[in-house]
Amino acid sequence: MADPVTFARKLRREQTLPERRFWALILSWRDAGLHWRRQAPIGPYVVDFVCRSRKLVVEIDGDTHYSDAGVAHDAQRTAYLEGRGHRVLRFTNADVMQRGEGAFAVLMEVFGEPGNES
Template identity: 40%
Template sequence: MEKTLKRARRLRKEMSLPEVLLWKRLRGREAGKPVFRRQHPIGPYVLDFFCASARLCIEVDGGSHGFGQRPQGDRRRDIFLIDQGICTVRVAAREVLRDPEAVAGYLLNLAGSASPSTTSRSPSPARLAGEVL
């Protein structure tokens, strides 16, 4: 657990540009706005963004997520999170770069309208990208 916490702290300092752009729009604790944490450790994993009230994990996926062992690793991670009652939504980094406001708006709306009983499955990246566009 300590190893994961140290990694989370390091990752907060080394966020990618898409993560930074999204974090600027997700952060804050205004009334009625879902609260997100960045680089949140859970079990052996560090989640890019996490909304505890919605049990929602947001992962910003760059191009490397489609190659090598990454798809299998992402599936293992998603299964682990589902077992914890957490839904994972994957967002393409290129979509965040293209229109960070639209992506953040979609995610804030999703987290604001979600309840643990409605977030038991992860939408496919293609479906999410279609909804964000």
């Protein structure tokens, strides 16, 4: 496998539809100056989205995350990220695609109104 930086570049070019939808959901915070990165390497992992200033990682999980192996891998990955001070939020593809307002509401709890981040 390629190094994490090269792998992250590939993932940014090949975003899934739910990832593109989430990127649009956070537009108001991005426009307000809250910096986000897509497919960013953190240690040995590449996270879907990270707001480094808030140490928040957001993962958009597809079906493969719900196998026994996927759950175990995600637990290890989350422990690694939390051990480095990050908070990890997970949304399913369906959360983002069919219940985007719910994902937006969760982010409002974390950041407050776009433009008034606490």
